Amino acid sequence: MLTSLNDKAAITDDQVQQFRNNGHLLTPHLLSADEVAECRKIINNAAYRYNTEKRPLAERDTYGKAFLQIMNLWEVDDAVRQFTLAKRFAHVAATLLGVPNVRIYHDQALYKEPGGGFTPWHQDQYYWPLDTQNTVTMWMPLINISEEMGMLTFASGSHKEGFTENIPISDESEAILEQFIKEKGFAISRPPYMSAGDATWHYGWTLHAAPGNKSEVTREVMTVIYFADGASVTAPQNKHQENDRNRWLLGLEPGSLAASELNPLVL
Template sequence: MTTLTAPDLADFKAISETQIESFRENGHVLIPGVLNEAEVSHYRDVINSAATKFNTEKRKLEDRDTYGKAFLQITNLWEVDDNVKAYALAKRFGKIAADLLGVENVRIYHDQALYKEPGGGFTPWHQDQYYWPVDTSNTITMWMPLIDIDVDMGMLTFASGSHQAGFVENVPISDESEAMLEKFIQDKGFKVSRAQTMKAGDATWHYGWTLHSAPGNKSTETMREVMTVIFIADGAKVTEPKNKHQEADRQRWMCGLPAGSPLNSPLNPLIL
């Protein structure tokens, strides 16, 4: 594999106390300019190339269920592509994650390219941590568009404050989760909010328990290109899986570590 000369993402980007407080209160925050124009241009090419190579979805959009229509999903590209590895394990991202969570260090859980195709469907309400058998709430997802996007292309949408409710429903991303969690959000009176636009290289950050969704991509020709990286506070332990999805995650992203073990498999390296 040829490794491209990549922009170095080992430097730290300072974030403000206001951003940290907003994140902890609302469960999400948008931080602009995490990557500059040159950096995002380089890594967009790297990620698109790897995602194209390792994408396994061959069905037409109309032949998929709600989950399948929501996005093309290619996971843990850092594991198979050294060029993506420089992005996913970037200290710049890890430091922002640690600062927002208020911890000394974080480990990567996995990365995930989420491409919403032109005409792609909505992403139902869900909690990321439904899938993760870990004993901490100090978990965070970075969601970064690789192109400029607006609300009509599938902007991430949050139920502010919902992270404080913890595990809500034992249900995966589906039409069922959409209906159940929409009712929960209305009953609890959580404010639903989203950015109207994001520049390539901006990033939203949200807790693993923060309820979120996304509308469909109304564009007729532009793919919504997004790269995500999930981080978990160092010191977390593996828990007994609560559903088949957590068991699948335990086997795949934790290398089968037994419940009670520190989350420190070869696929969960320290970032800082």
């Protein structure tokens, strides 16, 4: 059904350099209009089927208000599996990281509802017990989105600082990391508009956030996280890494190759 996604996307040397300098990159038109329409149908079907968040926005904390988060859809839905394991995306990830092969960490649908709150500043890799800097998240809107819908926002160059604070996504991370960004003088970058099927890519250590959704339309985004083949599991530094070690790495012991059944080689 989605076999066309196993071709290779063209990535230029300039794009690779931009990614490595800034810690993030926008790749336009990664999916055609027909491809994104089919992918949206497939992902929406699975996301709403497996969504477990039923509380109204007013009853959720800052993290819960930021988005509906439905994780590892590829594990439970064969159609989504074709999207998540697509070689087109994996090839971009490997090219940007400069590695021959990449594995999946997990995917997640991130749907910011109308009136949904802001996503605080954070680093994705805070959650990941992996011993490599070669990690990258693909963030793809399934509909056209503007800034007012909750556009992903980056602190350019922040990935070069590596690990900053042992803190999860929260009001506290927003305050502490916003101050850190100001002190370091990182430029803030946010695309004003993204078309369905465009994608941004950011390193696991790139600081990023998103404003709330002020529109009347749900911001539908699908993400896939990749890491370089050959990475090992590290001793968890917080409870979230321990949870990830057990869930996404199937309990592999520290020092083990990060290559469980849930981390397939995709390129």
